[in-house]
Amino acid sequence: MTRLRLCREKGFDAVEPDNIDGYTNDTGFPITYEDQLRYNRWLASEAHALGLSIGLKNDPGQVVDLVSDFDWALTEDCFDQGWCEAMTPFLEAGKAVFAAEYTDTGIDFEAACRVLQPAGFSLILKERELSAWREVCPP
Numbered sequence: 001m002t003r004l005r006l007c008r009e010k011g012f013d014a015v016e017p018d019n020i021d022g023y024t025n026d027t028g029f030p031i032t033y034e035d036q037l038r039y040n041r042w043l044a045s046e047a048h049a050l051g052l053s054i055g056l057k058n059d060p061g062q063v064v065d066l067v068s069d070f071d072w073a074l075t076e077d078c079f080d081q082g083w084c085e086a087m088t089p090f091l092e093a094g095k096a097v098f099a100a101e102y103t104d105t106g107i108d109f110e111a112a113c114r115v116l117q118p119a120g121f122s123l124i125l126k127e128r129e130l131s132a133w134r135e136v137c138p139p
Contacts, residue, residue: 004050014053016074021059044069057097060086072096079112080105091120113137
């Protein structure tokens with residue numbers, strides 16, 4: 001909660017919490033799907049209580065359960081890894097889905113643009129180091 005307050009105090013409009021899919025990873029803790037769902041909903045509720053928008057990042061397995069709790073979604077490498085369609089509930093709800101693909105995967109960015117842009121994704125290509133450089137799909 002302190003970090004969310006800090007974001008609000010610094011004038012941010014939104015937050016994107018990372019690593020909110022611990023139930024799918026070996027964290028050293030017995031985190032269940034339900035544990036993660038409860039935590040993610042709490043996090044969204046706390047952000048909203050502070051007037052912050054919040055995005056769901058890289059948790060395709062919980063999209064259906066969380067689409068009503070989160071304001072938008074952010075994916076990394078969903079095209080390269082083949083799971084972009086999991087984000088359809090956000091698009092159907094009229095919510096933004098931001099997609100970042102990375103140069104180190106060898107992705108065919110033009111193909112990703114042809115598929116994701118018409119589906120409603122906002123797509124960019126980035127270097128993994130997250131410098132200012134980016135490539136966007138043609139209009």
